[in-house]
Amino acid sequence: MHSDPAAQPQPASFDGRMSDGRTAASVPVQVSFTDTGLAMKAPGTPDPVIWSYPSLTTAEPLRKASSDALISSSEMPGATLFVESADFTRTLSQRAAHLSTGALRWQYAKPGLMVTAAIAAIVAAVWLFDLTPARTIAGWLPDPVRVRMGQQVVQSMTKDYPTCHTDDGRAALDKLTARLSAVSGGREKFNVVVVDWGLLNAFATPGSQIVMTKEIITDAKSPDEVAGVLAHEMGHGLELHPETGLVRAIGMSAALELMSGGNTGTLANVGALLAQLSYTRVAEREADNHAVRILKAATISPKGLADFFQRISKLEGDGEEAKKDPEKKDETISDEAKKDGKDESAASERSYTSYFNTDLLRTHPQSQERAKLIKAQAAYDATPALSEDEWQALRGICKNAKKKLDDKKKADQK
Amino acid sequence: MDQHVSTATGGDASSAHLRWVHPTGLISLSFTNYVLSIVTLGIYSFWGKTEVRKRMWSAIRLEGEPLLYTGTGKELFLGFLFVFFIVLLPIMLFSFGAAYYFGPQSVGYTVFTLALYVLIFFLVGVAIYRATRYRLSRTRWRGIRGSLVGSPNRYAFTYFWTLPLLILTLGWLGPWRTTKLQNILINDMRFGDRPFSFTATSKPLYSRFAWLWIGGLLITAVIGGIITYLISADLAANAEATPDKKISIQTILIVYGVFLGGFMLYGIAAAWYSAFQFNHFSRNTHFEGASFRANLTGGGLIWITITNLLITIFSFGILSPVVQARTMRYVIQRMGFVGSPHFAEIAQGAEQDISRGEGLAQAFDIDAF
């Protein structure tokens, strides 16, 4: 019927209902298309009201399937016109193309696309200019807050496992820590906690705290290795890597929340996100550089750290095989089973509930390379990290804890 | 469709006429919204939601003329940003700070957490009221706006102080509380310059509620009994096995089955009660001499809930507009009026300035439709 609506004013008119927007009354009108606009004529009125096409808006974008339209016009604010006719909507969408679905959707999507572009630009800027907002914010945290955070982390990680303490072992460890700490250039002294977890690990927490497992000491061939690991973790602490990780985790969860329109509830469990922290290669290199510097200033040979990384790289090779054997994952690691080192890396694959990921073992595959870099340092006069007596005392720091652990195991078996 | 309404409501020819005209193209709209939301990192979702609402609103025809939704995506987005930065982020930072300042297991942190819950429950009440107010103010029919004229705090306060009592009375305060809250909302509601009124009491709800409550108790007891019996039988039979093999796979599957069965049984009872409550509230909602009517049924609600759940699961939530439309179709087709207001006498109400969307409601996952 209306195959060529643009040619002539439509002879046909449509039944519609019009409201003036002042009361909830509506009057029947005859609606027709004219060259100047949409014409509406109520019975008993001499002249039709005309709304120009560009002034029109519809309640919904007009689609091919639309069978009715609720129309208003900026020329008569508040008033509405409702016409139930598919012919009418088809003609209207030809007369006023800006009412079509595509046009309106583009208009709606524009702000979103603009924000996306802005976010992309910010991300690009952060990446290009090497900005690290999380690091900056971490730097603003007052020292007491950082120390407090670190204590909380250490507390929650050590509460299910025995911590190691013997008087002479502690004295030896404190001596080594103080020797490194004094030359580290840090704001506060480092504090080291040794735990018996049955796996090889060490990591820094906020507020210059370091957690080290028994195996770091017992597997080491010399006190220099332990000193190297400590110096490396101090490096992380000095660079505020743990604090930065926490800030980033909070920021990420906030961003997730923002992106999902507030429907994920991620804000509620920031804690869970903390479990996924691990350091980048850049962060590891920074920590290694600090380690080398600290060791040199403390006149301890960097060979210990290099040896340690060498040993780690071997474990990693074996670890790949251990991973394929799922049975081993849940085994409790006993001293005997641990001798070949295979189970050790299997143990490291166990998902223990830690705030920080295994720092040392997850940094592969470049342990070998790191060992080489450290060895490439110019030689200097070095003294052993600890005397032989002190070293033996340190090696025994977990002997009581071990007994506690055995007791616990026995109790569990019964 | 039309016969359905009249049989459902008992309204005669002179009563105001309510009808649902099911929107077309919802599936393609669902996918368009989904794709655009992903491309814009979720920001389009506010605009997408608005477009869906426009379709839903205009599917509702009163006296043959559609409702009009005038809300915008921008309003929803700004509302969300407001709540995110002014409410959620500070709450998160404060609780994080408190955890580290007091320590996670300390008295100080427990006190803080309690205070936070108090605040959150209050905010939920505020959110419900504000979301309703926003939607009403963005709803027009024949150009006349709806509105909610009271204070969110009064509603939020009632919502909040009845909550502990609800728990203390083991749920028995429920019907009274729901009626009281509905009473505040409906009596604050306006269309143009005319008020709605709500005359329901909670008394007729209680006999059904008693059945629901006792049914729930029985179901819990039976489930508990069966599970205790099964597990203790297994433990006795496999006393020598290692801890992880003491309970057989079959038993675990049966336990899940029993849980599911009990859950569904309770769902049926709850639907039966909800339908009754909805109908009761409708019958007691009045506007300008006319009253609403509804005849939802427990079976109908269950059918719509289960089919909607399946659609949601199999479309990974993408088809949520379809789900919303199905729910609204069910409700609107079973609603109607007795009597007819004199619409020509209803004038536009005073303009309220509600520029922000329903961010708070969204933050707490409250979405009526």
Ligand SMILES: [Zn+2]
């Ligand atoms: Zn490291």
